[in-house]
Structure formats: C-alpha cells, structure tokens
Amino acid sequence: MSKDLITLPHDGLRERSKRVGYVDETVKKLIADMEKATLEWEASREHEVGVALAAVQINVHKRVVIIRNNFDNKADKTFQVFINPEIVKYDGEIKEEFEGCLSVKDVYGKVPRYNRVKVKAKDLQGKDVRITAEGFLARVFQHEIDHTNGIVFVDRIKDNPESFYRLSKSGKIEELADEQREEIFSILW
Numbered sequence: 001m002s003k004d005l006i007t008l009p010h011d012g013l014r015e016r017s018k019r020v021g022y023v024d025e026t027v028k029k030l031i032a033d034m035e036k037a038t039l040e041w042e043a044s045r046e047h048e049v050g051v052a053l054a055a056v057q058i059n060v061h062k063r064v065v066i067i068r069n070n071f072d073n074k075a076d077k078t079f080q081v082f083i084n085p086e087i088v089k090y091d092g093e094i095k096e097e098f099e100g101c102l103s104v105k106d107v108y109g110k111v112p113r114y115n116r117v118k119v120k121a122k123d124l125q126g127k128d129v130r131i132t133a134e135g136f137l138a139r140v141f142q143h144e145i146d147h148t149n150g151i152v153f154v155d156r157i158k159d160n161p162e163s164f165y166r167l168s169k170s171g172k173i174e175e176l177a178d179e180q181r182e183e184i185f186s187i188l189w
C-alpha cells in the first residue's frame with residue numbers, strides 16, 4: 001500500500017476539493033504522485049486494477065482526476081488527466097453495478113449510476129475537453145467526480161445495507177454476514 005493513499009475513516013476524503021486555476025509545476029508533480037500511488041496500490045493488490053484516482057485520495061484537495069487509458073490491460077500504465085471535471089449532463093438508464101475504491105479497503109458495493117454522462121474538463125494544456133462516456137467509463141467519471149465533492153461511493157448506498165459486499169482473499173466478491181456489515185459500517189462512518 002502506498003503511504004500517500006488515504007483510506008476511510010480519514011476525514012480528508014469527505015472534504016470538497018478546490019478548482020485548479022492553471023496547470024503549473026505543482027499540479028504536474030501532483031499528477032505524477034497520483035499515478036505513482038495508483039500503480040503502487042495496484043502492485044500490492046493481487047485481484048484488483050487501479051482504474052482511476054482523484055487527488056483527494058492522496059489528501060490533496062484539488063479537482064484533479066486521472067483515469068487509466070486501458071482498463072483491461074494492466075501492462076498499459078498510462079492515464080488520462082482531467083482538471084476541474086464536472087458532469088454537464090446525465091443520460092440513459094440508471095444501473096446498479098459493483099464498485100470498489102482504493103480508499104475503501106476490501107469493500108465493494110452495488111451503486112446506482114447513470115449509464116451515460118457528458119463531462120466537461122480541462123486537459124494538461126489547459127484546453128477545454130468534452131467527453132461523452134458510457135457504461136463503465138461513465139461510472140468511473142461519476143465515482144471520481146463524487147470524490148472531488150467529498151463523496152465516497154459507500155455514502156451513495158449508505159441506506160441500502162444489502163448493497164454492501166466484501167472482497168475475499170481469493171478475489172471473490174462475497175455477501176456480508178450481519179456482524180461483518182456492522183464492523184464495516186463502524187469504520188466507514
């Protein structure tokens with residue numbers, strides 16, 4: 001586990017991040033730190049892929065998100081950077097699928113998300129970019145942009161205890177016994 005990553009119940013994860021004015025050396029260093037933290041985490045996790053990260057997850061409250069260019073190939077360690085990302089349109093149906101988070105160890109949840117979103121952001125050169133994302137990528141954007149607003153995926157399903165699951169040592173997503181759920185909830189909130 002990278003020493004830079006913060007995990008619940010760290011308060012920093014529930015703080016809103018601030019907009020980035022322009023991309024200076026500090027922001028470039030931040031992005032490098034985020035990529036390193038994600039890849040170090042991935043190297044320490046046998047059954048998971050580090051798909052994306054928001055700066056808040058290394059306790060820096062700037063609206064910066066990185067998303068892996070290739071979700072299916074761990075050997076591709078490149079990321080795309082989104083500065084001040086925001087969702088400008090939600091579209092399509094709402095679907096419940098499994099989600100995990102580098103900041104919530106071993107806990108998975110079935111989280112309802114829109115199947116399609118339009119995202120506005122700036123790239124590393126400060127240029128406006130607009131993306132229409134569908135399916136898993138749409139889910140990733142909603143998860144990461146939530147992070148920039150101090151929301152962790154577990155907060156979205158807090159009222160649905162049956163939506164919580166656990167990653168077993170062998171890499172399977174398992175249902176929780178009541179006492180496991182109680183223990184997990186006591187850590188998350």
Ligand SMILES: [Zn+2]
Nearest residue numbers: 100101102103
């Ligand atoms: Zn996350």
